[in-house]
Amino acid sequence: MLLGCRPATQAPNAVDGSAPAVDASRSPPPAPQEAASRSPPRPPRPEDWFEDVTEQSGINFQYRNGREAERYTLLETVGGGVGMLDYDQDGDLDLFFTGGGGFDSAGKVSGRSCGLFRNDGNGRFADVTAQAGLEDSSLYTHGCVAFDENQDGYPDLLVTGYGGCRLYRNTREGRFADVTDQAGLRIEGWCTAAAAADVDRDGWPDLYIARYVQWTPEDDAGRFCGDRDRNVRDVCPPQLYPPAQDLLFRNLGNGRFRNVTADAGLSDQGRALGVLAADVNQDDWIDFYVANDAGVNHLYLGGPEFPLRESGLAAGVAGSEHGLAEGSMGVDLGDYNGDGVPDLWVTNFELEDNSLYEGVGEGLFQHATIRAGLAGSCFRYVGFGTGFADFDSDGWLDLLVINGNVFYHVGQAGFEQPAFVYRNVGGRFTDVSEQAGPYFSSRHAGRGAALGDLDNDGAVDLVVSHLNAPAAVLRNRRPPGRWVGLRLQATRGEREAIGARLVLLDGVQEPTRWVTSGGGYLSQFDRRITFPLSEDADARVRVEWPGRSAEVFDDLAPRRMNLVVEGEGRPADGP
Amino acid sequence: MQSQRATAPQRRIIVLAIVLGAAVLAGVFFWPEDPQTLMERGLAQQNVDPAQAEELLARSILAADGDFPEAQLALSRLLADQGRWEEASTVFGRIENPSRCEAAKLIRLADSAEQAGRLPLAEAALSAAQDGAATADAAVLRRLIEVRLQRGRLDLAFENSVALSRIDPRDPFPWIVQGRIHRAAKRVYPAIEAYRRALELTPENRRQGLRSELVGVLLESRNIGQAREEFDKLSTGAPLPATLRLQQAHLLRLESRPEEALRIVDELLKDEGDSTPALMLRGEIKFDLEDYRGAADDLEEVVRRLPSSKEAHYKLGMAHRALDNRQKAETHLQKSRTLGELSTTALALEQQAALEPENHAIRARLAELYDQLGDAQRANFWRSRVD
Secondary structure, eight states, rough: OOOOOSSSOOOOOOTTSSSHHHHHHHHHHHHOOOOOOOOOOOOOOOSSSEOOHHHHHHHOBBOOOOOOGGOOEEEEEOOOOOOEETTOOOOSSSEEEEEBEEEEOOOOOEEEOEEEEEEEESSOOOEEETTTOOOOSSEEEEEEEEETTSSSOOOOEEEEEEEEEEEEEEEESSOEEOOHHHHHHOOBEEEEEEEEOOOSSHHHHHHHEEEEOOOOGGTTOOOEEETTTTEEEEEOOGGGGGOOEEEEEOOOEEEEEEOHHHHHHHHOOEEEEEEEEEOTTTTOOOOOEETTTOOOOOEEEOOOSSSSSHHHHTTSSSSSSTSSSEEEEEEEEOOTTTSSSEEEEEETTSSSEEEEEEEEEEEEEOOOTTEEESSTTTSSSSSSEEEETTTSSSSSSEEEEEOSSSSSSSSOOOOEOOOOEEEEEETTTOHHHHHHHHGGGGGEEEEEEEETTTTSSSSSSEEEEESSSSSEEEEESOOOOOOEEOOOOOOOOEEEOEEEEEEEEEEESSSSSEEOOOOOTTTBBBOEEEEEOOTHHHHHHEEEEETOOOOOOOOOOSSSSSEEETTSEEEOOOO | OOOOOOOOOHHHHHHHHHHEEEEEHHHHHHHHOOOHHHHHHHHHHHTHHHHHEEEEEEEEHHHHTOOOHHHHHHHHHHHHTTHHHHHHHHHHHHOOOGGSHHHHHHHHHHHHHHHHTOHHHHHHHHHHHHOOOOSOOHHHHHHHHHHHHHOOOHHHHHHHHHHHHEEEOSHHHHHHHHHHHHHHHTTTHHHHHHHHHHHSSSSSOOOHHHHHHHHHHHHHTTTTHHHHHHHHHHHSSSSSOHHHHHHHHHHHHTTHHHHHHHHHHHHHHHSSSTTHHHHHHHHHHHHHOOOOOHHHHHHHHHHOOOOTHHHHHHHHHHHHHHTTTTHHHHHHHHHHHHHHHHHHHHHHHHHHHHHTTHHHHHHHHHHHHEEEEEEHHHHHHHHTOOO
């Protein structure tokens, strides 16, 4: 989150004789605090893209980071995520929130229960945390990933946090059981994001667990971070702590996982906050893209054998336009320019543009932030939650960016910051946050966000987690007239078909989507895929199952989610 | 024969005379000198016999038990006039409270010191003049700011500039200083505000340079809309100087108008062929336009001129990758990675150095790292703080 890079290339600086020049290498004085620039919250308008339905939804959940203990630790900066999963398989997305934690009087880290809210299908959610067996405060939590660990058709949950992770197995009776120990996942360290995908194509989803830094509260004893001159204390930056190595666990298919980090050749030099599992280079093997804070990002390319090949720099997705390390947090994959090749998107620290990497084929990317019109508008903010989604149902993937500072006092643009929506028109983005609704006209200490269709109307809704403030539920008010939704079920491989590629065969735009795991920031998105349809278009979709053949599904029902089962389509002609 | 011996009264008179004589002699040698008199005598000798003047001033200070600011300042000035700067600084440094000295004399010493490049002494003298003034003197404060900026004492210069802006709210100078200090510290948003204040206070016909600086910081902060607005105010129809044309090209690129940016930077390089920033920018623009051959040519030249530029190596590596020159791509990407790792290490160590101000090993390592990164300015900065 914090890098403090000097600008890669300084803009030309004309200095005349009216005042002496300043030597940039010298120690600077303190900065005045600055407010973010957006106007105060405005009332809702009929044309708003999103409506804040938090109150009506019945969701009242806060992520707590322990700020009140005034410890000023890095732990407080990471925040939490949101999971969208249909835990009871009733066809509606339920919501899971990580709860964070705090500090006891001795400064020891303590956990706080997460929250599970059942979607009752009428816009209301019921708190079922206790009855689902998830009232667990043993971990200071951050992220979550839903995946079908035992391939029984019900999503299980992996929750990450400071001190390890917890695997909750879905019992299919509305409850979860903590099977962390039985699964061999009792691990140490500071776990942040996670992704699950079948790396070795054995039909079982494996686990990538991102870890941040090696830190204990004792490391901060006697340490003052912040603005010494003004005696303003703040959290310490991550560079002060050694990176923690990420972990890869192979799912043995018997309820147990084996740590294969060494075989996989994962770097020990990342301070990971985001991870995405997908077939990034389109070679039919699962890859992992890892967003690192205060270091270059990693792209681990999968293949028939370990180790994974780290190719971030060579692929062009390691950092800034100039390859410089940034403070990266959230990540997503999508086809922003409609060329059928996956592109990557990463949110970054303040004074860094967020990075759009345009896929140019063969697993190579070019930094495209400037040419896509995304330079500048979030430059002063710290980007966390994010995702590609076609919010306005025009077939082009738009972007969401949730911001919030890590510093309470000494950042560039205030602790609470505005969120952004960018509309994509033909591969060029425009900031439409002013039209996006009151949520986007006010400031928040934003962190994770989940994207998905909560009311099954074909439009992507949002749920956002904040630090020490209630989560927000934002209903998309621009549902498509016609659309088709797909829920994949693989039969010859891992059931959720992570890595699958889908193309809407509408004869016009033919948008492409991928099934991914991880992604966003510490959150779990709706894994179903939705395409908007024109009035006369058939709902016909080509599905390329990961590592296997492609099928076309012709008779999909519009305006609803379709269960698409591998083997039930007709073979596709081409690759 | 009659005895010649003195009588007892006579003996007493003789003893008394001897004692009195000894007392007079002792008085001559040991009677405390008057510091003021000695100083005045020293000052009178300044232009006649500097050595004598130095001795008298030294005696004057000694006679005052080492605390006679006026004489100390005079001696410091005398030594300075002889080019004995170290001694002059030492003498001045021993003045317990130099602000008790006459401001005009302090300023004269500061003048000499500044002219001789003895900035610490100039700063000390100006600071004393400022502290001693009953009301803050804008002219002295201005000079103090200038000296402190030259010395890299940005924190103090910043404080002084804030004070100056209160004394003379219509003076743009302190806002320019604050803008530049904020900008140097990468606090671009406060810098923008300060530049805007300075612009408001500057007459229209003298705004160009300042506005160009504002455009520069707006570009650094990727504040594209405002940069365009300000830049358009600079474009009066007359031919633009090189710095502004470079800004113009930079801005056009950020506005996703690469063709126009290329035209500007092409013309600029035609007129001013030696500009490395312009070459770098043209390489980037050509890359945007997928002219990878052209980009590689420009960036090769940038790398030749700036072999430690990780940015140029990376962009060149990417251009070679697009041209399918795999070996060259690998070489430059690897070089960029190595430099990037050094840079990351340096940044982490800077954080550490801030927490451990007494740790000289960290500073030495930072100097070494910045040498490797080709950043001589920063390397020297850390080297100067090792001892």
